[in-house]
Amino acid sequence: MDDQTKLREFEARILNGELIEPKDWMPERYRKQLIRMISQHAHSEVIGMLPEGNWITRAPNLRRKISLLAKVQDEAGHGLYLYSAAETLGADRNSLINQLLDGLAKYSSIFNYPTLTWADIGIIGWFVDGAAIVNQTMLAKCSYGPYARANLRICKEENFHKKQGYEIIVTLAQGTEEQRKMAQDSVNRWWWPTLMMFGPPDGQSPNSEELMRWKIKLYSNDELRQRFIDLTIPQAKAVNLNIPDPDLRFNEKSGNWETGSIDWDEFFRVIKGYGPMNRQRIEARRNADKNGQWVRAAADAWAEKQRLKPNEMAGS
Numbered sequence: 001m002d003d004q005t006k007l008r009e010f011e012a013r014i015l016n017g018e019l020i021e022p023k024d025w026m027p028e029r030y031r032k033q034l035i036r037m038i039s040q041h042a043h044s045e046v047i048g049m050l051p052e053g054n055w056i057t058r059a060p061n062l063r064r065k066i067s068l069l070a071k072v073q074d075e076a077g078h079g080l081y082l083y084s085a086a087e088t089l090g091a092d093r094n095s096l097i098n099q100l101l102d103g104l105a106k107y108s109s110i111f112n113y114p115t116l117t118w119a120d121i122g123i124i125g126w127f128v129d130g131a132a133i134v135n136q137t138m139l140a141k142c143s144y145g146p147y148a149r150a151n152l153r154i155c156k157e158e159n160f161h162k163k164q165g166y167e168i169i170v171t172l173a174q175g176t177e178e179q180r181k182m183a184q185d186s187v188n189r190w191w192w193p194t195l196m197m198f199g200p201p202d203g204q205s206p207n208s209e210e211l212m213r214w215k216i217k218l219y220s221n222d223e224l225r226q227r228f229i230d231l232t233i234p235q236a237k238a239v240n241l242n243i244p245d246p247d248l249r250f251n252e253k254s255g256n257w258e259t260g261s262i263d264w265d266e267f268f269r270v271i272k273g274y275g276p277m278n279r280q281r282i283e284a285r286r287n288a289d290k291n292g293q294w295v296r297a298a299a300d301a302w303a304e305k306q307r308l309k310p311n312e313m314a315g316s
């Protein structure tokens, strides 16, 4: 069968709602796009541990500390599911990680902002995990089986993350004047960067057309951003927190909340490496890589020993 016929059959399967699995024929562009997206997603989960990890030692009580520890560990797990999904496409995990350490790979813009107060931990759960859930619920239905299944598991855990974050914010919003102010300040700093997480507007999103044709994405960046806005504004109103947007208004006709314009210059600056925390994030990952080298060497040595003496090790 020639490649044109294979492509026609592949696209017919996708139109039919079938999942594509690792050993199935797929166009090289489909493979490339998936490796790009899945690896960026994996890097985001791993870098995403840093802003919250920053608060583990300063969580206000034991219950909060336990939840935060569990959440940060979950993000590491998500990174592992995703690197594994990328490997099913023939990608090499070490090369992907090296691209991140060399500053050549993208990861979500949102993790280049600092966590200045405890309220930021609540906001990350409420806004950032909330946004991730909107995006990943779609990705859990995407056309590539291993990525869809990884997202299904991730979404289940992100739901708990969002709840713990919103609960932190509700507690602060109903607390002292100082706590309320802290929550509002956090909303003010994170609202716009969270809207940017969904990617550039539809007219400026070079990958969307191809990704949507192959049902890797089922909705556009703007459609998902709108869904997040419509879900989140009633939640902010319920706790009397203001969205920092003087142009925000409800459109009775469309049933959507309309926002003012997003500062796309800021977004492009951040994804080019000039956000407030880009340098520190990569530096932290490089240190973690260096400090973990002896653990990986020990694990490799153990695996090698197991390979050489399978019977002895199996009995041990």
Ligand code: FAQ
Pocket (backbone or CB within 6 Å): 036, 037, 040, 041, 042, 044, 045, 048, 049, 075, 106, 107, 108, 109, 110, 124, 128, 129, 132, 135, 196, 197, 198, 199, 200, 204, 205, 206, 207, 208, 211, 221, 271
């Ligand atoms: N940040 O053509 P498009 C999380 C890049 S996980 C940085 O629209 P596409 C969990 C894009 O890569 C959050 N770069 O691209 C958590 C492309 O560059 P390239 C991450 C961005 O792929 C919670 C260029 O701009 N989630 O939060 C961003 O169609 C709490 C043009 O853009 C995922 O990765 C951005 N925000 O759509 C963890 C989900 N947006 O590669 C810890 C999977 C765009 O051509 C704590 N990914 N760019 O050089 C996706 O859904 C998509 O890739 C989008 C972008 C929606 C991110």
